[in-house]
Structures are given as structure tokens and as C-alpha cells.
Amino acid sequence: KVPVLLLLLLFLSPAVPQKTQAGTYTLTYLYTGLSRPSEGSPWLQAIVFLNDQAFFHYDSESGKAEPLGPWKHIEGIKNWKQESLLQKVRESIYLETLQDIMAFYNDSNGSxxxxxxxxxxxHNNISSGAFWKSAYDGKDFIEFNREIPTWVPLDPAAWNTKKKWEAEEVYVHRAKAYLEQECPDLLRGYLNYSRHILDQQDPSSVSVTSRKSLGKNSILKCQAYGFYPQEISLHWTRAGEVQESESGGEVLPSGEGTYLSTMELSVLPQDRDAYSCLVEHSALAQPLSVSWDRRG
Incomplete structure (x- = not known):
């Protein structure tokens, strides 16, 4: 079944132009399989990303690959019937692998x-990286090393998987060819339809608020929201000098394909220095500084 998948990856890859805008882009497939899914939930789900944006979805219940977000409205980017066929084959391999692992651990009824x-x-239209790695119950299971090339077991049960997947040497080289040739070609093809989405620049909106803590200190909160891409720098400054914040800094999705980030700082009641939140983002022509209004 493994070679069938790799052959499908080869034959379903469209002929695509080789010219794209300079920059770095990724195509990522994320699969999650459950041995005992809850009622009404598929046992296998896949989400495919272009950079950090969900591109299409597949699950074992519908048996269909379906575009997400702005790609719902783009014609010609993908033959979705063919992609559904490919993912259906991937599903059978995935189920077989999961069952093999459970059999190895003699736990056919577990969750x-x-x-x-x-x-x-x-990067700049040239293949610059690839990855293929699995995890079982949250622990590393097996990964593909394309330099050797070989499957590297990271779990005792993975030795059986390695043996099955490397039954013939040609299958290993097909996996390498997919990661280094077919996958980048697919990605370049998608970019012909998607650069305007992935290269969008949404500047951040910023709000600065405060509240009293139990210790009567003021907790300053700076929130940047509605920005894309997700890379952002948030800092509190005191009289122009950057301060080490107590909490925050994580970048989270905020819907509509944009992100938000929050940074908090504790300030003593007697501290009368000027505090500001400094925001740096690629969509801003220059860093944005928003002062804390003590009256707020």
C-alpha cells in the first residue's frame, strides 16, 4: 500500500510553472488518527496548511478533501476528486499502521x-527543506531521514513499521523523491493561486489597559490584534527602556486568518515613570509605541 500512495503522489501532481515570488513558503500535512473516536467523530482527520493557513481538510467520515478559507473561492487550484482519492488511500495506510502498533503492544481495544x-x-523558488515524522500517543514514533535515506524508528513498535515500509529499496527512494521533488512542485503550483493570500500584510491594532492586582500593583496589559503574518514583537518600555514582562507573549489565532498577542507588566503604585507598549511588525512602516494612560 505504501508504494501505491507514493505513486499517487507522483501521478496526481499537476504540471506547474516553476516561477514564484521570492520568499519562504511551506506545505504541511497534519494527520490525526483515533483508534476509538467519539460518536459522530471521524477516526482520521487531516488538515493541510500553506504556511500557517489552513488550505484544505479531509476526514474519514466524509471521504472528501475540501478547500478551506479563501481557497473555497479559487477555481482550478486543485482537482478535489483526485485529492479525495489520494487521501482515501492515505487513510487505509494510516489505519493499517495504527492497528500494527496496537497489535505490537497487545492492546487492540485501547484508545x-x-x-x-x-x-x-x-525558499526563493528552490526546495529548502522537508519533513516526515509520526508520533504515537504523543511520543515520537518514526521519522524519515532523506539524507541516508531511511526510516528511523523512535519506538520499539516502529521497527516493524520500518521493515514493512522498506520491504523494497525503491519505496524508500520514492519517499525521498516525494519530499524533495513532488512536494515542492505541488507547493509551487499552489503558490500561483495563493501568493496574494500568503503575502498579505495586516497591520496590528493595539490596546493598552490596566487593572489593580490583589497586591494593589497595577497590571498593565498590551494587546496587539488583527495582524498577519504571525511574527510580531511586543515589549513594555519604562522611560524608553525595555522591561522584562511577567506574562504573555504567545501569538494566538484570532479568526479571519489573523493573530493576537498579549503582554502584561506589574507596576508599583508609587512608580510615576512613563510606560509604553512597543510593537514591531512587518506590516508597520515603523515600530508603534502606545503609551499607558494612568487615567484609563
Whole structure:
């Protein structure tokens, strides 16, 4: 079944132009399989990303690959019937692997999770990276080393998987070819339809508020929201000098394909210095500084 998948990856890859805008882009497949899914939930789900944006979805219940977000409205980017066929084949391999692992541990009725992440990266239109790794119940299971090339077991049960997947040497080289050739070609093809989405620049809106803590200190909160791409720098400054914040800094999705980030700082009641939140983002022509209004 493994070679069938790799052959499908080869034959379903469209002929695509080779010219794209300079920059770094990734195509990532994330699979999650459940041995005992809850009622009404599929046992296998896949979400495919272009950079950090969900591109399409597949699950074992519908048996269909369906575009997400702005790609719902783009014609010609993908033959979705063919992609559904490919993912259906992937589903059968995934189920077989999960069952093999459970059999190895003599736990055919347990509740277990098999996850997989695979994909590639191009930088300035040149293939610049690839990855293929699985985890079982949250622990590393097996990964593909394309330099050797070989499957590297990271779990005792993975030795059986390695043996099955490397039954013929040609299958290993097909996996390498997919990561280094077919996957980047697919990604470059998607970029012909998607650069305007992935290269969008949404500047951040910023709000600065405060509240009293139990210790009567003021907790300053700076929130940047509605920005894209997700890379952002948030700092509190005191009289122009950067301060080490107590909490925050994580970047989280805020819907509509944008992100938000929050940074908090504790200030003593007697501290009369000027505090500001400094925001740096690629969509801003220059860093944005928003002062804390003590009257707020």
C-alpha cells in the first residue's frame, strides 16, 4: 500500500510553472488518527496548511478533501476528486499502521492516537527543506531521514513499521523523491493561486489597559490584534527602556486568518515613570509605541 500512495503522489501532481515570488513558503500535512473516536467523530482527520493557513481538510467520515478559507473561492487550484482519492488511500495506510502498533503492544481495544506531520519548504523558488515524522500517543514514533535515506524508528513498535515500509529499496527512494521533488512542485503550483493570500500584510491594532492586582500593583496589559503574518514583537518600555514582562507573549489565532498577542507588566503604585507598549511588525512602516494612560 505504501508504494501505491507514493505513486499517487507522483501521478496526481499537476504540471506547474516553476516561477514564484521570492520568499519562504511551506506545505504541511497534519494527520490525526483515533483508534476509538467519539460518536459522530471521524477516526482520521487531516488538515493541510500553506504556511500557517489552513488550505484544505479531509476526514474519514466524509471521504472528501475540501478547500478551506479563501481557497473555497479559487477555481482550478486543485482537482478535489483526485485529492479525495489520494487521501482515501492515505487513510487505509494510516489505519493499517495504527492497528500494527496496537497489535505490537497487545492492546487492540485501547484508545490511542497516531499523528503524522509531513511536508516541504521552498525558499526563493528552490526546495529548502522537508519533513516526515509520526508520533504515537504523543511520543515520537518514526521519522524519515532523506539524507541516508531511511526510516528511523523512535519506538520499539516502529521497527516493524520500518521493515514493512522498506520491504523494497525503491519505496524508500520514492519517499525521498516525494519530499524533495513532488512536494515542492505541488507547493509551487499552489503558490500561483495563493501568493496574494500568503503575502498579505495586516497591520496590528493595539490596546493598552490596566487593572489593580490583589497586591494593589497595577497590571498593565498590551494587546496587539488583527495582524498577519504571525511574527510580531511586543515589549513594555519604562522611560524608553525595555522591561522584562511577567506574562504573555504567545501569538494566538484570532479568526479571519489573523493573530493576537498579549503582554502584561506589574507596576508599583508609587512608580510615576512613563510606560509604553512597543510593537514591531512587518506590516508597520515603523515600530508603534502606545503609551499607558494612568487615567484609563
Amino acid at each position: 490511542h492516537i497516531l499523528q503524522e506531520r509531513l511536508g516541504c519548504e521552498v
